[in-house]
Amino acid sequence: MNRYSTVPGYTTVSKQFEGSVYSQLLNGYQIKFTVNGDFYHNGTTTGGGEVSIKVTEFFTINFSISNASSFYKYYYEEGVITTQS
DSSP states (O other): OOEEOSSTTSOOEEEEEEEEEEEEEEETTEEEEEEEEEEEESSEEEEOOOOOOOTTOEEEEEEEEESOOEEEEEEEEEEEEEOOO
8 A cells, every 4th residue: 555646647656554454344245444544755664464354254454654754644534345246
C-alpha cells in the first residue's frame, strides 16, 4: 500500500502507509473491509503478508513505516467488496 493517487487521472505519487487493514469474509463472494491509518511522504512501508481465512472469520494486517519525511494525510474507509456470485 505505498501508492496513493491524489487526483484521479493524474500521475500517482509515492506515499507510505502506516495503519491497519481489517477484513472479514462475509460469504463466498463478499468481503467487508476497513482501512485506517496515515499516509506519509517518502519512507518505507513494512508489514502485510499472506493470510488464509474461512467464511465469517476476520483478520487484521498492520503496516508500519520508517524514514518518513513528513505527514501527508489521514485515511479512513470502510465498505463491502462484492464479486460475482
